[in-house]
Amino acid sequence: MKGALRRIVLATLLALSLGVRSARMAHAGGTIRDVILVFGIGYAVRVFGDEINSFLNSALAQRGVRWEGRTRVVPMVSIGSGVFVGAAQVAGPPDRVDDVRAVGAGEFRLFDRVRIQPIFPLNTTNPLRGFRRVPGVGVTAIIDFRV
Amino acid sequence: MTRSYRSIAALAGVALLLPVALGRAGQEARARIVARSRVIAGEPAGIVIVNGEEVIVLRSALGGSSPVERAQIVARRLQELDRQGRLTPAAVDSGTIDGTAVLLVDGVPVVTADSRVARDLGITPLQLAARWENNLRIALRGGDVPEPNGSPIATKIVPILSVGTGLRVGVAQVTGERERLDNTRAVAQVELTFRRVVRARVLVPISTTSGLRDLDRVPGVAVTGIGDIRL
Numbered sequence: 015m016k017g018a019l020r021r022i023v024l025a026t027l028l029a030l031s032l033g034v035r036s037a038r039m040a041h042a043g044g045t046i047r048d049v050i051l052v053f054g055i056g057y058a059v060r061v062f063g064d065e066i067n068s069f070l071n072s073a074l075a076q077r078g079v080r081w082e083g084r085t086r087v088v089p090m091v092s093i094g095s096g097v098f099v100g101a102a103q104v105a106g107p108p109d110r111v112d113d114v115r116a117v118g119a120g121e122f123r124l125f126d127r128v129r130i131q132p133i134f135p136l137n138t139t140n141p142l143r144g145f146r147r148v149p150g151v152g153v154t155a156i157i158d159f160r161v
Numbered sequence: 162m163t164r165s166y167r168s169i170a171a172l173a174g175v176a177l178l179l180p181v182a183l184g185r186a187g188q189e190a191r192a193r194i195v196a197r198s199r200v201i202a203g204e205p206a207g208i209v210i211v212n213g214e215e216v217i218v219l220r221s222a223l224g225g226s227s228p229v230e231r232a233q234i235v236a237r238r239l240q241e242l243d244r245q246g247r248l249t250p251a252a253v254d255s256g257t258i259d260g261t262a263v264l265l266v267d268g269v270p271v272v273t274a275d276s277r278v279a280r281d282l283g284i285t286p287l288q289l290a291a292r293w294e295n296n297l298r299i300a301l302r303g304g305d306v307p308e309p310n311g312s313p314i315a316t317k318i319v320p321i322l323s324v325g326t327g328l329r330v331g332v333a334q335v336t337g338e339r340e341r342l343d344n345t346r347a348v349a350q351v352e353l354t355f356r357r358v359v360r361a362r363v364l365v366p367i368s369t370t371s372g373l374r375d376l377d378r379v380p381g382v383a384v385t386g387i388g389d390i391r392l
Contacts (some may be wrong), residue, residue, distance in 0.1 A: 074378065078258045079254075102281075105380070105382070130388050132385070155363075156362045159360075
């Protein structure tokens with residue numbers, strides 16, 4: 015229940031930020047759609063995270079070997095060149111991977127050719143209540159959607 | 162035309178830098194590896210000892226081999242990998258093959274996790290394989306390395322090559338345990354975009370022991386930052 019409340023707050027905040035971001039997002043129908051999209055993706059990642067992780071580990075298996083226990087799929091928000099939400103597979107030492115709850119990322123472009131993307135694995139899904147970057151963990155796969 | 166020259170120059174730069182980055186990994190000193198037998202709960206068990214440290218305990222027979230014979234086979238595999246210079250702490254891993262938990266050295270399966278030992282310890286076979294991995298890494302380091310929180314964490318900058326939505330080159334910051342990072346030479350990225358709305362990216366840290374001939378994925382290492390340029 016507490017987790018669901020957190021997600022609703024996050025989704026609402028994201029939707030509000032999107033509402034300011036552009037004229038398209040100012041449209042009420044667009045905002046509601048985005049809330050549903052953000053909430054739906056967060057929920058889908060929570061429910062199907064293990065399956066997505068297992069699929070990725072199979073797809074990235076090398077000579078039939080799957081490295082398990084060092085990866086996990088968590089929700090991701092990327093801000094910069096638009097706002098994207100989705101899922102990220104994080105990897106690192108097993109005890110640190112267990113600490114990661116979400117990934118935040120920036121995406122900045124210069125002259126449309128140069129791209130800079132810092133990536134932050136975080137220990138919470140609600141950064142408003144304080145967050146910490148989890149050192150030693152990064153991402154190995156991302157799937158996200160523009161909202 | 163100018164753009165073509167720039168692209169060629171950037172590719173030439175990457176081509177020059179990659180072989181340097183993909184230099185041969187250093188070999189470490191030989192390990193002392195032996196197999197022993199012991200009676201546990203009235204039954205013979207096979208023990209693999211590395212540098213005086215008990216690394217693997219086998220209690221199940223498999224494929225017509227007794228636990229002691231299995232331990233001897235495992236010891237021979239480790240000795241062979243050691244002779245080839247592939248048995249280093251950074252090369253030790255655990256994972257699954259067709260759903261079976263295994264201990265790996267440099268991507269080579271060395272031993273299947275013993276389900277009976279796992280059951281006795283109250284853990285899963287994959288957790289047992291991870292425990293053997295930790296045992297072997299500590300033994301290879303000399304057995305006296307305190308590792309209460311695992312290997313130290315570090316970051317490193319390596320070249321990145323992206324394909325999919327255009328060709329991009331640049332640098333990536335990777336992070337993970339220091340021993341694994343030492344083996345990481347570059348990152349390969351595959352990027353796909355659908356109507357600028359959906360994006361999928363796979364980032365694979367890669368290593369090699371002999372130049373470009375045998376690129377391997379490095380497990381446990383991942384990307385925390387990218388800076389690249391489209392060619």
